[in-house]
Amino acid sequence: NAGVTQTPKFQVLKTGQSMTLQCAQDMNHNSMYWYRQDPGMGLRLIYYSASEGTTDKGEVPNGYNVSRLNKREFSLRLESAAPSQTSVYFCASRETGEQFFGPGTRLTVL
Amino acid sequence: AQSVSQHNHHVILSEAASLELGCNYSYGGTVNLFWYVQYPGQHLQLLLKYFSGDPLVKGIKGFEAEFIKSKFSFNLRKPSVQWSDTAEYFCAVNAWDTGRRALTFGSGTRLQVQP
Numbered sequence: 649n650a651g652v653t654q655t656p657k658f659q660v661l662k663t664g665q666s667m668t669l670q671c672a673q674d675m676n677h678n679s680m681y682w683y684r685q686d687p688g689m690g691l692r693l694i695y696y697s698a699s700e701g702t703t704d705k706g707e708v709p710n711g712y713n714v715s716r717l718n719k720r721e722f723s724l725r726l727e728s729a730a731p732s733q734t735s736v737y738f739c740a741s742r743e744t745g746e747q748f749f750g751p752g753t754r755l756t757v758l
Numbered sequence: 759a760q761s762v763s764q765h766n767h768h769v770i771l772s773e774a775a776s777l778e779l780g781c782n783y784s785y786g787g788t789v790n791l792f793w794y795v796q797y798p799g800q801h802l803q804l805l806l807k808y809f810s811g812d813p814l815v816k817g818i819k820g821f822e823a824e825f826i827k828s829k830f831s832f833n834l835r836k837p838s839v840q841w842s843d844t845a846e847y848f849c850a851v852n853a854w855d856t857g858r859r860a861l862t863f864g865s866g867t868r869l870q871v872q873p
Contacts, residue, residue: 681860688767690848690863691802706860738801745809746792747861749802 650674652750654739660756661729669724669753671739679742680722682706682714684735685752691738697722729757760785760853764864771839772872779834779867781823781849791832792850792861793823802848808832819843844871 652673661667673680678699683691683706693706697716711733713725722741726733734757740747763782771777783789793805806817813825823834832849846868850861 683863688865690762690764690865691850691861692863693860696860746804746807749794751801 652739652741652748654737654750654753656753657751658754660758661726662758663730665729666725666727667729668726669737669739669755670721671723671750672721673739673741673748674720675741675743675748676719677741677743677748678719680716681740681742681747682712682722682724683738683740684708684733685738686735694724694737729755731757733757760789760851760862762849762851762862762864764847764849764867766867767865768868768870770870770872773841774838775871777834777836777839777843777869779847779849779869781832781834781864783830783832783849783851783862785830785851785853787853790852791823791825792852793817793821793832793834794848794850794863795845796848796866797845805834805847839869839871841871841873843869845869 655670681696682694685691692708695714697703700719715723737753739750761784765780791808794802795805796802806815808815808825816822821836846866848866849864
């Protein structure tokens with residue numbers, strides 16, 4: 649099992665550009681999550697999906713959209729990137745109990 | 759909404775010293791509690807978790823945590839740290855009866871163990 653995978657690992661964008669962060673899990677989990685990690689702030693929930701076909705906003709959803717493409721995949725889209733979105737983005741999945749995290753995407757917006 | 763406080767932002771210890779990292783949460787209902795560790799350049803890994811039962815929970819790598827419901831606390835402990843424990847540690851809470859299954863994280867504690 650690969651667990652939770654994310655692509656890309658690193659990305660540099662210019663202000664106003666768009667991009668999609670990809671996440672996939674092979675553990676057959678229903679729930680999937682997107683977090684951002686900023687220094688001194690821990691992880692903050694952007695969006696989550698309790699099951700295929702459903703998505704809900706977390707603490708910091710502004711500037712982001714998500715798609716739960718199927719049970720395995722949950723993508724995060726930045727339509728018009730801003731410097732405030734410079735962060736490390738983690739995807740996670742969960743069935744019962746703990747959440748399993750992907751390796752992260754380090755995004756810099758210039 | 760629940761919140762999690764980790765009061766120690768940066769801790770520096772010598773090898774073999776004992777460790778205790780504080781974690782307090784604010785939610786009066788049923789909670790699940792977690793400690794995650796993030797080694798430099800890596801993703802988060804679960805150290806231990808508490809769902810119910812014995813409030814003293816043992817995790818991997820010699821870590822343990824004690825849930826004290828009256829104090830809304832879930833402190834992480836290790837009797838003797840090693841250089842390889844240098845990492846960032848996150849406490850997290852899931853307020854089970856809110857229906858939301860996402861975790862709320864504390865701001866993290868950076869542990870530096872000096873050889």
